[in-house]
Amino acid sequence: MRQIDWQQATAQPYDAVIVGSGFAGCIMAKQLTRAGRRVLIVEAGTGNDSFGQHLDHVQTFMQAVAKTPNAPYPNSPNAPQPEVTDVEPITPGKPSHKGYFVQMGPYPFESNYTRRLGGTSLHWFGSCPRMLPEDFAMATLFGRGVDWPLSYEELLPYYQRAELEIGVSADVQDQQYHGIYFAPGYQYPMQKIPQSYLDRWMIAGLAQAELPGMADKAQIRSIPQGRNSVPNAGYTPRGAVGNPAVGRRCMGNSSCIPICPIQARYNALKTLVETDADLLIQAVASRLHISPETGQISALDCKVWKNDSSHDFEPITLHSELFILAANAIENAVLLQASQACQSSGELGRNLMDHPAILSWGLAPEAIGAFRGPGLTSTLVNYRGGEFRRDRAAFVLEIGNWGWSWPRNEPVDSTVDMVDDERLYGKALRQRLGQVLPRQIRLDMMTEQLPDAANRVTIDDRWRDPLGNYRPVIHYNVDDYSQGGMAFGREVASSLFSQLGIKDFTHYPSDNPGYFTWQGNGYIWAGVGHVAGTHRMGTRPENSVVNRHQQSWDHPNLYVIGCGSMPTLGTSNPTLTMTALTFATADHILGRKH
Numbered sequence: 001m002r003q004i005d006w007q008q009a010t011a012q013p014y015d016a017v018i019v020g021s022g023f024a025g026c027i028m029a030k031q032l033t034r035a036g037r038r039v040l041i042v043e044a045g046t047g048n049d050s051f052g053q054h055l056d057h058v059q060t061f062m063q064a065v066a067k068t069p070n071a072p073y074p075n076s077p078n079a080p081q082p083e084v085t086d087v088e089p090i091t092p093g094k095p096s097h098k099g100y101f102v103q104m105g106p107y108p109f110e111s112n113y114t115r116r117l118g119g120t121s122l123h124w125f126g127s128c129p130r131m132l133p134e135d136f137a138m139a140t141l142f143g144r145g146v147d148w149p150l151s152y153e154e155l156l157p158y159y160q161r162a163e164l165e166i167g168v169s170a171d172v173q174d175q176q177y178h179g180i181y182f183a184p185g186y187q188y189p190m191q192k193i194p195q196s197y198l199d200r201w202m203i204a205g206l207a208q209a210e211l212p213g214m215a216d217k218a219q220i221r222s223i224p225q226g227r228n229s230v231p232n233a234g235y236t237p238r239g240a241v242g243n244p245a246v247g248r249r250c251m252g253n254s255s256c257i258p259i260c261p262i263q264a265r266y267n268a269l270k271t272l273v274e275t276d277a278d279l280l281i282q283a284v285a286s287r288l289h290i291s292p293e294t295g296q297i298s299a300l301d302c303k304v305w306k307n308d309s310s311h312d313f314e315p316i317t318l319h320s321e322l323f324i325l326a327a328n329a330i331e332n333a334v335l336l337q338a339s340q341a342c343q344s345s346g347e348l349g350r351n352l353m354d355h356p357a358i359l360s361w362g363l364a365p366e367a368i369g370a371f372r373g374p375g376l377t378s379t380l381v382n383y384r385g386g387e388f389r390r391d392r393a394a395f396v397l398e399i400g401n402w403g404w405s406w407p408r409n410e411p412v413d414s415t416v417d418m419v420d421d422e423r424l425y426g427k428a429l430r431q432r433l434g435q436v437l438p439r440q441i442r443l444d445m446m447t448e449q450l451p452d453a454a455n456r457v458t459i460d461d462r463w464r465d466p467l468g469n470y471r472p473v474i475h476y477n478v479d480d481y482s483q484g485g486m487a488f489g490r491e492v493a494s495s496l497f498s499q500l501g502i503k504d505f506t507h508y509p510s511d512n513p514g515y516f517t518w519q520g521n522g523y524i525w526a527g528v529g530h531v532a533g534t535h536r537m538g539t540r541p542e543n544s545v546v547n548r549h550q551q552s553w554d555h556p557n558l559y560v561i562g563c564g565s566m567p568t569l570g571t572s573n574p575t576l577t578m579t580a581l582t583f584a585t586a587d588h589i590l591g592r593k594h
Contacts, residue, residue, distance in 0.1 A: 022119020
């Protein structure tokens with residue numbers, strides 16, 4: 001990787017210009033440059049690959065009061081990014097424009113991302129499960145959503161390449177459920193991250209448990225993770241970028257999201273430093289030029305901003321044979337709409353998805369080791385798939401190792417309550433915290449959301465950022481299919497709590513932005529940061545924005561890659577599937593005729 005300035009970037013054309021330096025952008029750049037292609041990566045934000053800067057971000061996170069996903073990373077006014085602290089209830093007919101998003105409702109879109117070198121890989125959770133084979137054929141099997149233009153079988157070799165690139169820690173036998181299968185003799189790069197004490201406590205306690213709506217016994221499986229454990233033969237784990245001597249094993253620092261202090265968790269910078277691509281930072285892509293004769297993309301306009309203290313920028317135009325948009329589902333859609341590109345199907349910007357999650361939390365009858373190690377090491381997978389998906393959404397039940405850190409700002413909130421309400425200090429406070437915090441348990445039912453054309457990203461001349469670029473205008477709802485799945489997930493969690501002797505402290509205030517009612521009961525959902533849809537792949541130009549290769553139907557030399565291409569989400573964290581799709585698209589690009 002070679003960082004250059006705008007004069008160098010405009011001096012000559014490239015074989016490919018990639019917009020975005022996250023998972024998809026960096027992995028695509030690595031594949032193309034290793035095949036001898038000249039590649040330029042354009043990144044809207046700032047940043048570098050030094051370990052010193054990483055440690056500065058760690059210090060910033062430690063000092064932050066609100067431990068949000070973007071807390072370690074400065075938000076530039078010239079490349080603004082959404083923040084979870086900007087989420088607020090939406091009044092009908094009155095959009096919320098607090099922060100970067102313009103939220104039209106009826107619900108706010110609660111998830112965020114990072115506009116910085118490395119993208120959202122800087123604060124992802126690290127979970128890498130594969131999608132289920134049935135997830136690729138939702139319309140055919142269950143009459144819901146749409147089918148993918150490819151199958152699990154076709155994606156199988158690319159899943160393997162994705163797991164190798166990220167360095168996934170998992171056990172094959174543990175992951176063979178709901179139809180998931182592997183090539184003969186396959187093993188993950190590294191052994192699975194050990195399941196936590198809490199996981200093992202739940203496995204023992206639920207061995208004979210009855211699961212609502214299920215004849216099967218509880219299946220609590222370790223979750224594949226993009227963080228270093230003990231490598232299997234033939235694999236060498238990467239250490240930290242800029243300091244590879246550290247980060248070769250997860251040390252259980254308990255801050256995986258937003259930041260692993262030693263970079264034992266994969267991030268896109270680990271791939272970026274292995275590429276021969278040129279890199280231009282602080283360059284916000286603003287418009288694609290479309291040839292009226294051929295429909296090809298002929299150039300890309302960018303605004304190269306100078307520093308955070310001013311909005312001065314240098315307008316530049318980049319030329320290339322290929323253009324690859326790898327920003328994220330929202331930023332890709334905004335840029336394409338600003339360019340009046342990919343318009344023929346009417347699908348651009350539509351079908352925005354996330355995984356709405358419903359939480360349950362309580363106190364176990366004994367210490368179960370809360371606040372140790374990675375935030376998630378196991379999930380209950382029984383409800384990820386099955387015939388019930390005709391009627392309600394599937395979900396994966398995540399067993400949170402970090403107590404009530406999501407529904408409350410723990411361990412801070414309990415400390416404040418004990419000081420203010422119980423008047424505890426010193427030794428008495430420490431003893432009380434020692435009695436309560438290790439017993440905290442949280443279950444997250446991460447629920448599938450179907451594509452819906454009304455959930456969409458648009459642009460509007462009324463709302464622009466300081467550089468004059470469009471801000472995302474978001475229309476978002478969570479339908480009955482997902483709400484029914486979440487309400488049933490809450491029923492499952494309540495049943496498990498009762499059978500394990502856990503005192504339930506769950507409550508859902510009606511003034512929360514994610515509040516909804518289902519069959520007379522109130523619930524709250526929250527976004528999990530899995531931004532998908534908006535430029536989905538399909539079988540025909542009439543039903544999609546890109547084809548199965550993530551190639552634009554309208555502009556043959558334009559590829560729009562990432563989670564935005566996913567037709568459905570299922571119940572899998574989308575990063576691994578996005579990475580697999582990136583490898584498949586890279587193969588297609590390298591095999592095409594110029």
